[in-house]
Amino acid sequence: MNTLLEKIQQITGPNGVLRGADVADRSDSWPPMGGCQAGAIVRPSSTVQVSEILKLCHAAGQPVVTHGGLTGLVGGAKTGPGDIALSLERMNAMEAVDTVNRTVTVEAGVPLQKVHEAADEAGLLFPLDFGARGSAMVGGSIATNAGGNSVIRYGMMREQLLGIEAVLADGTVISSLKGVIKNNTGYDLKQLFIGSEGTLGVITRAVLRLRPQPRSQNTAFVAIDDFNQLAKFLKAMDAALGGTLSAFEVMWNDFYTLIIGDGEKHGKPLGTEHPFYVLLESTGGHEESDGLRFEGALQEAFEAELIADAVIAQSKQQRSDLWAVRDDIEAMVQGLFPPIAFDISLSIHQMDDYVREVRTHIQKRWPLAKMVVFGHLGDGNIHLGIGIGSMEAEDVHAVEHIVYEALGRRAGVISAEHGIGLEKRAYLSHSRSPEEIALMRTIKAALDPKNILNPGKILAETDQERK
Numbered sequence: 001m002n003t004l005l006e007k008i009q010q011i012t013g014p015n016g017v018l019r020g021a022d023v024a025d026r027s028d029s030w031p032p033m034g035g036c037q038a039g040a041i042v043r044p045s046s047t048v049q050v051s052e053i054l055k056l057c058h059a060a061g062q063p064v065v066t067h068g069g070l071t072g073l074v075g076g077a078k079t080g081p082g083d084i085a086l087s088l089e090r091m092n093a094m095e096a097v098d099t100v101n102r103t104v105t106v107e108a109g110v111p112l113q114k115v116h117e118a119a120d121e122a123g124l125l126f127p128l129d130f131g132a133r134g135s136a137m138v139g140g141s142i143a144t145n146a147g148g149n150s151v152i153r154y155g156m157m158r159e160q161l162l163g164i165e166a167v168l169a170d171g172t173v174i175s176s177l178k179g180v181i182k183n184n185t186g187y188d189l190k191q192l193f194i195g196s197e198g199t200l201g202v203i204t205r206a207v208l209r210l211r212p213q214p215r216s217q218n219t220a221f222v223a224i225d226d227f228n229q230l231a232k233f234l235k236a237m238d239a240a241l242g243g244t245l246s247a248f249e250v251m252w253n254d255f256y257t258l259i260i261g262d263g264e265k266h267g268k269p270l271g272t273e274h275p276f277y278v279l280l281e282s283t284g285g286h287e288e289s290d291g292l293r294f295e296g297a298l299q300e301a302f303e304a305e306l307i308a309d310a311v312i313a314q315s316k317q318q319r320s321d322l323w324a325v326r327d328d329i330e331a332m333v334q335g336l337f338p339p340i341a342f343d344i345s346l347s348i349h350q351m352d353d354y355v356r357e358v359r360t361h362i363q364k365r366w367p368l369a370k371m372v373v374f375g376h377l378g379d380g381n382i383h384l385g386i387g388i389g390s391m392e393a394e395d396v397h398a399v400e401h402i403v404y405e406a407l408g409r410r411a412g413v414i415s416a417e418h419g420i421g422l423e424k425r426a427y428l429s430h431s432r433s434p435e436e437i438a439l440m441r442t443i444k445a446a447l448d449p450k451n452i453l454n455p456g457k458i459l460a461e462t463d464q465e466r467k
């Protein structure tokens, strides 16, 4: 690797290659804890440099693991001593916002928050948003097709991406940076890289779609006594708010009571006796009429006995206090420690029954176990947090088996947002047919015939990895 790194350093300059303690002090997973094992971290500053580096690595059969903001939650950026990590951290340039076309072209190393700020300054909105916004980069969020809190209204990263530039394993630059919404000129190549988790190419630039800045924002916290009412409430609000519903976050009672605790940190927006709580939000174009419509829709739901109680945020502060309950993942981690976390999708009408089944099996095997459920119900996506007091591989495996077996029987999806990486790899076949996995392997082999890009992520290479 030394000779190769010397050649790479000639391309990047001396600051472009980190070795030894500079590598070990860094992390390659979240939460960051140090201990990156890569042989070196290479930090190109342009697409041309990425291309030249990959040409060399391709010729040498050198494995390359691309690093973005390292906030991914499935071990997709993990490295071993034989890997070179290719970090996009020095590729963080942004072009000016195009306010007419409502687009912005950015390098892949730009953090999401910078895109939010640039859009905001231009009077526009970049709607992809989640807790890791300050660190997660555009490239990493494309490579994981990240979602977040506004998917119900604006879709996932896939829906925000108009054009892409990526470098293939052999150094070929695929530049498809068109800023148009409609483009049916043959295969839509950008789709190959969305959600590919660094296995098909290194994303270097993107054209992102921006939206009009909403002029109104209405937020409520609602209590519901029955899952059927919850599903009806979602449908009713979606219809009554005429396409302006922008968040529908559900918390099962176990999550709400764990986060609220003694009420010291977050107060108690609503009593803790209800089985379900919803944080819902609507954004629109007219402050007064949107507010009236929001209140009216909630009133109707109340009269139809879909909701048991509700509080509407009266100020920006109240809004952020309500969101703080939903976003307090730290309190959840502490309450379950050590938590085993899941990010799954299934159809809404199966959710209640599914959660009950998983809970029954978990409690039967670990009577003291804690389990909390919450998530983006409007997108059919929920998170399960399970604490059994152990992170021994055998125990984690047993929990995973319970969660995924019940999900597989309901044709659910083992990873709604976070991807497969290393951590979900053994369970890919629960959500994908042998034919689908075979086609994934065909695509991987066509784009990366020497298997140098993030080898072993998403697709297992050995029987051992399949277990």
Ligand SMILES: Cc1cc2nc3c(=O)[nH]c(=O)nc-3n(C[C@H](O)[C@H](O)[C@H](O)COP(=O)(O)OP(=O)(O)OC[C@H]3O[C@@H](n4cnc5c(N)ncnc54)[C@H](O)[C@@H]3O)c2cc1C
Pocket (backbone or CB within 6 Å): 030, 065, 066, 067, 068, 069, 070, 071, 072, 073, 075, 076, 077, 088, 108, 129, 130, 131, 132, 135, 136, 137, 138, 139, 140, 141, 142, 143, 144, 145, 146, 147, 148, 149, 197, 198, 199, 201, 202, 203, 204, 329, 417, 418, 421, 454, 457
């Ligand atoms: C607190 C917190 C909250 C989160 N909330 C959400 C949420 O609500 N919704 C959601 O979907 N996700 C969420 N995530 C996870 C989310 O997937 C990641 O935060 C983010 O999308 C990954 O971006 P990153 O730059 O950190 O990528 P990394 O973690 O650096 O990399 C992730 C994967 O992408 C690959 N990759 C990175 N950059 C590139 C590139 N330029 N080209 C090719 N491959 C690349 C890596 O090899 C790796 O496989 C959350 C994470 C945290 C820590």
